[in-house]
Amino acid sequence: METVRVGSVEEFEPLPAKKVVKVAGEEVGVFRLDDGFYAWRNNCPHQGGPVCQGRIYNRVLETLDAGRRSLGRRYDEERVNIVCPWHGLEYDIRTGRHPGNDGMALEPVAVQVQDGEVYVSL
Amino acid sequence: MDAVIRNAGAMPVQEMGTETDTRDYLAHARAHARKAGYADWTIVDIDAHHVETVHWHEIIDYIEDPVLRHQATMYQKERIGAPPYGLNGDLGLRYQDVGGRIPHQSSRREKVDEPGVHLDVALTRRAMEALCVDYMVLFPTPMLFIGMHPQVEMEAVLSHAYNRWLAENVLSAEDGILSLAVLPFNSPDAACRTVEEFGANPNIIGFTVTSTRYKPVHANEYMRLYRMIEETGKPIAFHAGYHWQDPSLATCNSFLGMHALGFVWCNLVHMTNWILNGIPERFPKLNSLWVESGLSWVPFLMQRLDDQYLMRQSEAPLLTKMPSDYMRESCFYTCQPLEKSSEVGLKATLEMINAETQLLYASDWPHFDFDAPRAIYDIPFLTEDQKRNILGRNAARLFNLPKKDRARKAA
Numbered sequence: 001m002e003t004v005r006v007g008s009v010e011e012f013e014p015l016p017a018k019k020v021v022k023v024a025g026e027e028v029g030v031f032r033l034d035d036g037f038y039a040w041r042n043n044c045p046h047q048g049g050p051v052c053q054g055r056i057y058n059r060v061l062e063t064l065d066a067g068r069r070s071l072g073r074r075y076d077e078e079r080v081n082i083v084c085p086w087h088g089l090e091y092d093i094r095t096g097r098h099p100g101n102d103g104m105a106l107e108p109v110a111v112q113v114q115d116g117e118v119y120v121s122l
Numbered sequence: 123m124d125a126v127i128r129n130a131g132a133m134p135v136q137e138m139g140t141e142t143d144t145r146d147y148l149a150h151a152r153a154h155a156r157k158a159g160y161a162d163w164t165i166v167d168i169d170a171h172h173v174e175t176v177h178w179h180e181i182i183d184y185i186e187d188p189v190l191r192h193q194a195t196m197y198q199k200e201r202i203g204a205p206p207y208g209l210n211g212d213l214g215l216r217y218q219d220v221g222g223r224i225p226h227q228s229s230r231r232e233k234v235d236e237p238g239v240h241l242d243v244a245l246t247r248r249a250m251e252a253l254c255v256d257y258m259v260l261f262p263t264p265m266l267f268i269g270m271h272p273q274v275e276m277e278a279v280l281s282h283a284y285n286r287w288l289a290e291n292v293l294s295a296e297d298g299i300l301s302l303a304v305l306p307f308n309s310p311d312a313a314c315r316t317v318e319e320f321g322a323n324p325n326i327i328g329f330t331v332t333s334t335r336y337k338p339v340h341a342n343e344y345m346r347l348y349r350m351i352e353e354t355g356k357p358i359a360f361h362a363g364y365h366w367q368d369p370s371l372a373t374c375n376s377f378l379g380m381h382a383l384g385f386v387w388c389n390l391v392h393m394t395n396w397i398l399n400g401i402p403e404r405f406p407k408l409n410s411l412w413v414e415s416g417l418s419w420v421p422f423l424m425q426r427l428d429d430q431y432l433m434r435q436s437e438a439p440l441l442t443k444m445p446s447d448y449m450r451e452s453c454f455y456t457c458q459p460l461e462k463s464s465e466v467g468l469k470a471t472l473e474m475i476n477a478e479t480q481l482l483y484a485s486d487w488p489h490f491d492f493d494a495p496r497a498i499y500d501i502p503f504l505t506e507d508q509k510r511n512i513l514g515r516n517a518a519r520l521f522n523l524p525k526k527d528r529a530r531k532a533a
């Protein structure tokens with residue numbers, strides 16, 4: 001396993017922030033949310049798209065009232081997704097999982113912060 | 123922590139957008155092509171798209187009627203905030219990009235600095251390079267709605283202008299950029315004229331009916347057209363589309379639901395009429411190609427028609443075998459969008475349509491549900507021979523396409 005420096009913590013601002021890097025031919029997306037860093041391989045399990053090079057969207061929810069009637073959609077302020085730019089598949093940046101299919105998930109990469117620097121290990 | 127060896131290199135494209143170069147956008151497809159060794163494969167993309175309305179100011183110059191051409195010129199020159207002259211469509215109901223999540227669907231504003239090369243040629247070449255295809259067959263995009271045009275004559279006028287513009291400015295056998303002429307199907311005589319005009323053009327490899335329309339494909343007025351197309355030796359294609367204003371589809375409140383049904387519904391209806399009225403019996407050498415409805419509708423319709431046909435054969439007296447036999451023998455299908463959430467379902471589908479000979483690869487690039495060649499390559503139960511047939515050989519046979527230069531593709 002090789003550990004490489006991705007950048008300083010300050011480079012990951014404003015939140016949510018990301019940086020997509022290439023290490024020995026492997027592409028990795030490193031994300032910073034308000035509770036820490038996450039890293040995933042830049043490979044969508046759907047068709048191999050460059051998922052980490054997509055845009056970041058908050059998860060969409062639908063609100064129902066007490067009578068189960070729809071009140072429309074809204075953004076979830078906590079859960080943040082990365083969206084594959086090829087076909088739009090979304091993955092929770094914290095869990096790597098597709099919000100509608102637990103069996104579809106990104107491949108994790110170990111990430112850590114030390115002395116203000118961000119590292120990934122492949 | 124272990125000793126840090128080096129810094130990671132940042133990828134040149136951090137976020138794909140509408141200005142991203144097609145080759146960067148599809149870099150993963152190109153990497154897969156190298157790994158799979160596609161330079162040695164014949165790959166034919168039967169359905170890719172360009173946005174013809176970007177060039178509408180060029181296309182209107184090909185309108186034959188001098189009065190309409192003048193009107194179109196004035197409209198394009200002076201009208202502000204209006205859609206392209208004379209073109210019907212769904213105006214702002216174009217949510218394919220899922221609110222900006224899929225930028226390549228919205229537009230390709232990448233830098234193209236190739237003097238003397240038409241923009242659509244440059245963009246198509248880039249997509250072909252990235253997907254490693256030998257031939258790419260272009261279809262229009264907004265014009266897929268033209269079968270719903272309230273002015274039958276205008277469908278013919280605009281289709282003719284588009285076909286001529288495309289043939290003279292974009293298509294190139296040398297590049298492998300081909301197309302199927304758009305038939306103004308609501309005007310059978312004009313459709314026949316299209317066959318007369320483009321039947322011998324080597325870059326026009328067939329004829330397209332944009333499927334979103336309310337015309338019965340078995341009407342007697344079309345028999346001359348089918349005979350003429352059969353005599354060219356080229357296929358007739360039914361390219362699916364949607365029509366959200368269709369009363370049934372208007373009950374769908376999401377693009378997801380409307381699109382999932384709409385792109386199948388039109389071809390379900392046309393195929394039913396095509397088969398039950400014995401068009402394959404009347405024109406046994408006329409091949410039909412069913413484009414962009416995916417595949418899962420085909421086994422459904424095969425089973426449905428077979429079941430009903432056995433009980434009501436007297437209503438389809440031209441048939442000498444089961445409906446599914448015609449659908450498997452005289453009909454060809456493009457794969458995209460390949461429904462692959464169930465391997466069991468996909469395997470049954472490919473067996474039922476006899477994919478080894480009847481299925482053709484299509485990317486639908488640059489649309490949101492495009493399929494790269496690996497959509498076929500990664501199917502676990504297909505042999506390499508079957509994959510090669512689907513990705514290119516079947517199309518080469520159907521369209522009689524010559525082999526391309528291997529060296530250029532490998533470069």
